[in-house]
Amino acid sequence: MIEITKENDEIKIVKSYKKIIKYSQAFMIFVILLFSFITFKLSEMIFNPLSIMTFIYFIIFSFFAISYEKITIKENYILLEAIRNNKSICYSQKISLDEINKIYFKSSFWGGRLDLLTYSIVTFDRYLKIEANKETYSFGKEIDYEDYLKINKILIEKVREYKAEKIILDKERNREEELEAMYKLGVEERYIEILNAIIDEEKLFISKKEENFLIDAINKSKDSQETDFYVFYVNYLSKKEYENKKVLVGYNGIDGKEVTMSKLKEDINEIRDSRSIYGREVEK
Numbered sequence: 057m058i059e060i061t062k063e064n065d066e067i068k069i070v071k072s073y074k075k076i077i078k079y080s081q082a083f084m085i086f087v088i089l090l091f092s093f094i095t096f097k098l099s100e101m102i103f104n105p106l107s108i109m110t111f112i113y114f115i116i117f118s119f120f121a122i123s124y125e126k127i128t129i130k131e132n133y134i135l136l137e138a139i140r141n142n143k144s145i146c147y148s149q150k151i152s153l154d155e156i157n158k159i160y161f162k163s164s165f166w167g168g169r170l171d172l173l174t175y176s177i178v179t180f181d182r183y184l185k186i187e188a189n190k191e192t193y194s195f196g197k198e199i200d201y202e203d204y205l206k207i208n209k210i211l212i213e214k215v216r217e218y219k220a221e222k223i224i225l226d227k228e229r230n231r232e233e234e235l236e237a238m239y240k241l242g243v244e245e246r247y248i249e250i251l252n253a254i255i256d257e258e259k260l261f262i263s264k265k266e267e268n269f270l271i272d273a274i275n276k277s278k279d280s281q282e283t284d285f286y287v288f289y290v291n292y293l294s295k296k297e298y299e300n301k302k303v304l305v306g307y308n309g310i311d312g313k314e315v316t317m318s319k320l321k322e323d324i325n326e327i328r329d330s331r332s333i334y335g336r337e338v339e340k
Contacts, residue, residue, distance in 0.1 A: 058196075058203045060210070067129040067214075069207055071196045073122055122146070125195055127207070129214055136186075136193055151188050153218040158187040159211050161204045162194075184208070235274045239308040247313035250306040251327055258285045268302040271320070276307070293321040 059070040121140070128135040132154075138147035163182045183196040184204055195207075238249045253273040254260045261272045261280040269292075272280060292298050299318040306312045315323070 058199070058207065060206065065131060067210060069127040069129070069210070070124055071126075071199065071203075072124040073197070074124065125197075127195060127211075129210065132218060134186075134211070134214075136195060149193055151186065151193065153215050154222060155188040155190075156186060156211070156215050157189065158185075159208050160185050160187070161199075161201060161208075186211075232274065238273065239276075239306060243306075243311055243313050246306045246308070247315075247323075248327075251324055254285055255324065255327060255331075259283065260285060260288060262288065268304060269317070270307055270312075271303055271305045272307070289321075289324075292317060293324070 059068075059072070061068045061070075122138050123141060124139050126135075126137045126139065128137070133150055133152045134156075136147070136149040136151065137145055140146040161182070162185050165181075181197050182199050182201070182204075183194050184199060184207055186193045186195065196203075199207075235253055238246055238253065241249060250271075250273045254271075257273065260283055261275045261277075262283050263270045263277050263280040270277070270280070275282070299316065301317045302314060303317055303320050304312045304314050305320065
């Protein structure tokens, strides 16, 4: 059985081997005692090759066997860990969620997972495989298929969620870079591009300096306020009291296009009309 816990934004999946370790230790002691009953001689019990090998393996096993494995699912990566003797981390691997390509179940006979010192060499191993861009990782040694399905569902959902969010963030980042690049254009070209961007994004950033307004497609000032384009159109562009107010569009620290509010409305309407005409022509 596996143990799944969720704390804050982390999910922890633990596969414990403690019971199997205890059973294995008990079995090794049983082998030594059994051999002593067969020989009935203390010296032969202690110094025969089988007892010595079993005893050495018992010591190694007790100190170095893996107590449990753990998957910690974080915001953008998972952490695979193998814990020895309940405290010492003998294996730790960080895998980025966007590098995970495939998760599958595997079973093999005769020590399928030789990367871990667990209980025995000859076992029928059932474990989880995580295929990443550069390497394939393993988790578990005796995992039930039902447990695999639980782990697989959690990981698949997390990977899909992360990759979807990453696509959105990448698009937003690329768009921000495009908008930033507009401010390196000449005044006239910058003005038209910023108006197009405001119409596309359906939002703008507005700030007021004395009686004049500053309009941008991105937040260029701590005093700027994000405003819905249609709210701006109704509250400013459509009101007569603002017609002759000066507006500085696309100021980049050096210059910007200065127009009146009525001229800004005229240019915006012209762009919107040209788009509508183009759209109708495409439909034809």
